[in-house]
Amino acid sequence: xxxxxxxxxxxxxxxxxxxxxxxxxxxxxxxxxxxxxxxxxxxxxxxxxxxxxxxxxxxxxxxxxxxxxxxxxxxxxxxxxxxxxxxxxxxxxxxxxxxxxxxxxxxxxxxxxxxxxxxxxxxxxxxxxxxxxxxxxxxxxxxxxxxxxxxxxxxxxxxxxxxxxxxxxxxxxxxxxxxxxxxxxxxxxxxxxxxxxxxxxxxxxxxxxxxxxxxxxxxxxxxxxxxxxxxxxxxxxxxxxxxxxxxxxxxxxxxxxxxxxxxxxxxxxxxxxxxxxxxxxxxxxxxxxxxxxxxxxxxxxxxxxxxxxxxxxxxxxxxxxxxxxxxxxxxxxxxxxxxxxxxxxxxxxxxxxxxxxxxxxxxxxxxxxxxxxxxxxxxxxxxxxxxxxxxxxxxxxxxxxxxxxxxxxxxxx
Ligand code: AMP
Numbered sequence: 001x002x003x004x005x006x007x008x009x010x011x012x013x014x015x016x017x018x019x020x021x022x023x024x025x026x027x028x029x030x031x032x033x034x035x036x037x038x039x040x041x042x043x044x045x046x047x048x049x050x051x052x053x054x055x056x057x058x059x060x061x062x063x064x065x066x067x068x069x070x071x072x073x074x075x076x077x078x079x080x081x082x083x084x085x086x087x088x089x090x091x092x093x094x095x096x097x098x099x100x101x102x103x104x105x106x107x108x109x110x111x112x113x114x115x116x117x118x119x120x121x122x123x124x125x126x127x128x129x130x131x132x133x134x135x136x137x138x139x140x141x142x143x144x145x146x147x148x149x150x151x152x153x154x155x156x157x158x159x160x161x162x163x164x165x166x167x168x169x170x171x172x173x174x175x176x177x178x179x180x181x182x183x184x185x186x187x188x189x190x191x192x193x194x195x196x197x198x199x200x201x202x203x204x205x206x207x208x209x210x211x212x213x214x215x216x217x218x219x220x221x222x223x224x225x226x227x228x229x230x231x232x233x234x235x236x237x238x239x240x241x242x243x244x245x246x247x248x249x250x251x252x253x254x255x256x257x258x259x260x261x262x263x264x265x266x267x268x269x270x271x272x273x274x275x276x277x278x279x280x281x282x283x284x285x286x287x288x289x290x291x292x293x294x295x296x297x298x299x300x301x302x303x304x305x306x307x308x309x310x311x312x313x314x315x316x317x318x319x320x321x322x323x324x325x326x327x328x329x330x331x332x333x334x335x336x337x338x339x340x341x342x343x344x345x346x347x348x349x350x351x352x353x354x355x356x357x358x359x360x361x362x363x364x365x366x367x368x369x370x371x372x373x374x375x376x377x378x379x380x381x382x383x384x385x386x387x388x389x390x391x392x393x394x395x396x397x398x399x400x401x402x403x404x405x406x407x408x409x410x411x412x413x
Contacts, residue, residue, distance in 0.1 A: 046387045050285055053381075053391070053409040057282040057399075068098040075101050077130040084160050085126075094119030096272045100246075101126055107244050109267035111260055115250040115396075116219075116372045118272050121156040124216045124246040129161045131214060131244075132189045140214035141239065142192045143232070145222040146369045147172040147343060148350065153218065154192050166190060171197045171207070174343045181206055195223060195231040202238060209238040220249040220256050222369055225389075229255065236263045281379075281395045281405040289413045295326060298382060301408065302332055302360060309353075310378045311371075311397050312362045313385070323382065324362040334360035337367045365390055371397060381409040 070093055072085050093101065096114045104110055104127030114120040128140045142157075144150040150172050157168070169183035171193030180197075184206050191198070191207070201207035215236070217223065223232060245264045249256055260267065286301070288294040301307055314320045317340040324336035335349040335358050346367065353361045354373055365385065379398045385391040391409075399405025 043386070045384065048384065048388050048391065050409070050411045052388060053283055053285045053384075053407075053411070055281075055283040057404055058279045066095045066098075068093050068095070070098050070102065075126070076105055077101075077126060078133050078164075080133070080163055081126060081130055081160060084162050085122075087162075088159055090122070094123075094272075096120050096270060097123045097126070099270045099272075100124070100268075103268045104128075104244075104246065105130060107131075109245045109264040110247070111264065111267045111269050112246070112248045113250070113252055113269075113271035114248055117374070120218070120248050121153055122160060124218070124248065125153070125157050125160050127244075128190075128214050128216065128246070129157065129164065129166065132166050133161075133164050136189075137211070138189070138214060139212045140190045140216070141198070141209065141212045141235075142190070142216040142218065143195055143198065143223070143235070144192070144218045145194065145226055145228065146366070147174055147194060148346070148367075148371055149219060149369070150192050150194055151347065152372065157190065157192070168192060171201055172343070173197045174339070195228040195235060198235055199231045202235065209235065210240060213240040213243040214246075215239055215243055216246040216248070218248050219369075220247055220259065221251045221253070224255055224259075226366070229259075232259070233262075281399040281407050283395065283407045283409070285409050285411045287411055287413050294382075294410060294412075297410070298327075298380065299330060301378075301380065302327070306377065307406075308359060308377045309356070309373075309375055310360045310380055311368065311376050311394075312360060312380045312382050313365060313368065313394055314362060315364070315383045317364060319383070320362045320364055324360075327360055327362070332360050333358040334362060336362045338364040339367055365394065368397065369393070373397070376405065378406045378408065381407070384409060384411070 072082060072090060072093060075082075096112055096118045100110050100112055100123040104124065110124070112120055112123065114123075124142075128142070131138050132140055142150075142153055144153055150170065154168070154170055167186055167188040168190040169180060169188040169192075171180050171191060173194055173196050180201070184201065191212070198207065202209065217232065223229075245267070247260055247264065247267070286297055288297050298312070302310060312323065314323050317338040320336045320338045321340070324334050327334040335352055337346050337349045341349070349358075349361065350371065352358045376398045379395045381391070381394060385394055395405070395407035398407060
């Protein structure tokens with residue numbers, strides 16, 4: 001498939017296979033879902049009292065480990081999927097997988113309150129791929145807020161579904177239309193994408209969702225934050241009436257509940273959230289007076305030995321680019337990620353960061369969403385976030401998987 005050996009992430013194989021064609025998903029242009037940083041349209045920042053940026057990390061609370069009630073072998077899914085799970089090194093299901101997969105396999109709608117890092121992707125991917133393999137008339141749509149998250153989902157689906165013969169199309173903004181159009185002509189079993197680009201295809205008449213009977217909305221809260229609500233409703237209205245839905249969100253709020261009520265039937269609710277991800281992050285502020293002192297202070301912080309892997313946030317595409325260039329000129333191993341960069345450039349920067357070839361990644365908020373890199377030690381807010389909610393999302397990038405993290409926020413004296 002798609003999940004064939006020749007298919008690679010950035011150089012996808014021929015045909016409507018997972019991820020498109022050679023040359024697909026490489027460079028920019030088109031509508032961006034993962035941008036961020038337009039100066040003119042930026043609303044005024046919410047005032048956040050600097051005291052809210054200072055907080056000691058709470059000592060890790062001893063919680064009894066979750067005891068799964070299933071093993072992967074117990075689940076009634078295809079042997080090929082089971083083998084691929086073994087090959088991925090998954091031994092026991094995570095709590096969300098343990099609770100969601102049996103219902104998912106029974107065709108139930110599922111609402112999962114779960115953040116990144118909980119294994120939620122496999123929780124919806126396994127039942128979805130199993131159904132696609134069992135029923136060749138089924139089709140699945142997976143929507144995510146950002147290109148990066150869509151790519152991560154694609155990776156997970158590709159490895160879980162390796163050898164299944166299923167086909168897919170990846171419909172994300174910032175990638176050329178040509179390969180996406182070609183993939184869609186092959187009538188793929190699975191479509192993964194961001195709402196803006198999916199809607200574009202529907203409006204062009206190149207994507208007909210009437211036969212799609214499995215739908216996943218991942219990180220619903222972020223999609224709503226990013227203003228995708230109208231696009232989401234537009235898309236959901238076009239799916240098959242008989243369908244199975246998976247909705248995942250890190251938070252639950254009235255707008256999300258409303259969406260769930262409208263678009264799911266008697267869903268199973270599963271919550272594996274254990275509190276805000278920022279609790280194990282040591283938070284402090286850095287005072288500066290003037291731009292010169294600001295960059296010098298950042299320089300000194302980055303030079304400290306324990307500041308090993310750092311995500312630095314700044315406001316705009318331009319400021320992110322400039323700051324990254326400045327840090328490189330000062331000898332730091334840095335790169336930038338923002339919506340003005342091509343998809344290929346963004347993926348390369350992320351990979352460098354993941355593989356520790358650089359240890360400083362400068363980012364806009366939107367470009368950094370959905371990034372799951374477990375060993376980030378520090379988040380630095382070189383500029384204050386737009387809202388406190390953005391702040392919590394930013395600093396949650398450090399301190400993943402129970403590790404202690406650090407957050408420093410620059411405040412002008
Ligand atoms: P997710 O929350 O889906 O982004 O998954 C977070 C990380 O956990 C990813 O790197 C997955 O590959 C990994 N993962 C998911 N499920 C399991 C499992 N059952 N056992 C071990 N690792 C897993």
